Amino acid sequence: MHRKEFLRNTGLAAASLAIAATNKSFAATVDTKVKMGLIGVGQRGLGHLDLLMRRDDVELVAICDTDPRTLNEAKGYIAESKKKSPEIFTGDTYAWKRMLDKYKLDGIVIATPWEWHKEMIIGSLESGIKYVGSEVIIGISLEDHWEVVRAAEKYKAHVMMLENVCYRRDVMAVLNMVRQGLFGELIHLQGGYQHDLREVKFNNGTDVYGHGVEFGEKGYSEAHWRTEHSVHRNGDLYPTHGVGPIANYININRGNRFTSLCSFSSKSRGLHNHIIKQGGENHPNAKVNFKLGDVVTTSINCVNGETILLQHDTDLPRPYSLGFRVQGTEGLWMDVNKSIYIQEKSAKAHQWDEAKQWLDKYDHPLWQRWSKETAGAGHGGMDFFVIHALVESIKNKTATPLDVYDAATWSAISPLSEQSIGLGSQTVEFPDFTGGQWMYRKPVFALTDSY
Numbered sequence: 166m167h168r169k170e171f172l173r174n175t176g177l178a179a180a181s182l183a184i185a186a187t188n189k190s191f192a193a194t195v196d197t198k199v200k201m202g203l204i205g206v207g208q209r210g211l212g213h214l215d216l217l218m219r220r221d222d223v224e225l226v227a228i229c230d231t232d233p234r235t236l237n238e239a240k241g242y243i244a245e246s247k248k249k250s251p252e253i254f255t256g257d258t259y260a261w262k263r264m265l266d267k268y269k270l271d272g273i274v275i276a277t278p279w280e281w282h283k284e285m286i287i288g289s290l291e292s293g294i295k296y297v298g299s300e301v302i303i304g305i306s307l308e309d310h311w312e313v314v315r316a317a318e319k320y321k322a323h324v325m326m327l328e329n330v331c332y333r334r335d336v337m338a339v340l341n342m343v344r345q346g347l348f349g350e351l352i353h354l355q356g357g358y359q360h361d362l363r364e365v366k367f368n369n370g371t372d373v374y375g376h377g378v379e380f381g382e383k384g385y386s387e388a389h390w391r392t393e394h395s396v397h398r399n400g401d402l403y404p405t406h407g408v409g410p411i412a413n414y415i416n417i418n419r420g421n422r423f424t425s426l427c428s429f430s431s432k433s434r435g436l437h438n439h440i441i442k443q444g445g446e447n448h449p450n451a452k453v454n455f456k457l458g459d460v461v462t463t464s465i466n467c468v469n470g471e472t473i474l475l476q477h478d479t480d481l482p483r484p485y486s487l488g489f490r491v492q493g494t495e496g497l498w499m500d501v502n503k504s505i506y507i508q509e510k511s512a513k514a515h516q517w518d519e520a521k522q523w524l525d526k527y528d529h530p531l532w533q534r535w536s537k538e539t540a541g542a543g544h545g546g547m548d549f550f551v552i553h554a555l556v557e558s559i560k561n562k563t564a565t566p567l568d569v570y571d572a573a574t575w576s577a578i579s580p581l582s583e584q585s586i587g588l589g590s591q592t593v594e595f596p597d598f599t600g601g602q603w604m605y606r607k608p609v610f611a612l613t614d615s616y
């Protein structure tokens with residue numbers, strides 16, 4: 166589909182005009198390389214490192230991590246790229262501050278444990294950086310989320326949460342279909358994070374995945390930090406992969422908003438059983454009580470009348486699925502059975518069509534244009550788009566297509582669901598991080614084939 170046709174079909178052409186730059190002092194121009202930094206080169210950060218090193222329009226000036234092992238891996242990637250090596254900052258947990266003091270960076274990517282994100286985002290903004298790309302989850306408490314929003318507003322800077330699932334090819338084709346009205350008016354949406362993480366939450370301290378039931382000090386990579394969240398917290402701890410695409414489908418913070426939330430938690434068995442099975446009853450971790458329920462189910466209401474159901478399901482045996490369902494007055498998409506049904510357009514009444522024929526037909530212009538560049542990027546290529554969007558926003562001096570209000574709204578589902586469960590599954594009010602601006606803000610995400 167041609168770009169003009171795409172815009173006309175979405176009915177959003179006017180809104181596609183680039184948002185005015187908010188930062189006049191910003192230094193990078195299209196003919197100079199964008200100067201980037203990267204904090205955290207663990208499992209996720211290495212992917213971002215690779216994507217940044219691949220780009221000819223980026224100079225990766227500096228990287229930071231506290232772990233010599235992961236830094237060694239990073240050095241391997243850098244050597245392979247045959248590009249100038251970034252300066253490496255390490256030695257202590259605040260080495261990243263020295264990096265920010267030394268270099269005037271155009272943008273930064275943060276891929277560290279969740280509990281560091283707020284401090285690193287705000288620290289980056291305070292250092293003068295105007296474009297921050299943070300891995301998913303921008304804070305732990307609700308107040309953390311407000312602090313990030315206030316900092317982005319204070320420094321007139323852009324904070325993009327690098328929510329890659331928003332760019333998944335089928336998710337984007339469905340966005341295209343939603344905008345062209347194929348599903349009619351949207352009524353109900355589902356999604357979540359349904360991923361057996363038992364071999365991520367536990368390992369032997371050497372391998373990234375499994376081969377042991379250690380965590381915390383004795384664990385490696387996410388087992389080193391993420392598992393503690395399952396010990397101490399009960400809620401939807403990872404909502405953004407599910408809710409990000411949904412929020413784009415129904416224009417959350419842009420004409421619509423979440424109004425209330427209610428979460429239910431099942432009992433917790435999966436992690437304990439895994440320890441017993443793999444490590445035996447006498448393993449010290451067999452005594453650990455995990456607060457996180459195996460399946461946490463969250464309902465969200467929207468001001469425009471849609472309902473949303475999210476599920477967090479990471480501790481039981483199951484194949485990976487984010488469980489999307491996008492349902493409107495004319496039909497629906499469900500990703501688990503890879504099916505679409507559109508009234509009067511599907512081959513047979515009351516019978517599913519294979520989703521593929523629809524997804525191919527409505528392939529999003531971004532994928533049509535950039536699929537060659539996505540080859541080799543993580544998670545089926547979608548990881549390319551988050552770094553691409555951040556870098557292109559810097560070059561074009563525009564707002565990022567996912568902004569700090571999206572980041573805060575999606576990520577705040579974690580503390581809100583904890584609050585709801587803590588209150589015996591009471592419904593809690595959803596804060597409006599936009600301060601009423603949701604009524605006036607227009608959709609901007611993926612309106613063209615640019616970024």
Ligand SMILES: NC(=O)c1ccc[n+]([C@@H]2O[C@H](COP(=O)([O-])OP(=O)(O)OC[C@H]3O[C@@H](n4cnc5c(N)ncnc54)[C@H](O)[C@@H]3O)[C@@H](O)[C@H]2O)c1
Binds near residue numbers: 208210258301302329
């Ligand atoms: N979007 C996705 O698909 C996706 C996939 C995996 C992980 N993630 C997210 O990426 C982030 C990182 O996850 P990961 O899997 O790479 O974890 P990881 O544990 O493998 O990597 C984290 C890295 O941060 C480093 N680090 C910790 N504290 C630091 C500090 N103070 N200063 C500098 N470096 C520090 C660690 O040494 C480690 O190398 C998390 O937010 C996670 O949720 C996202």
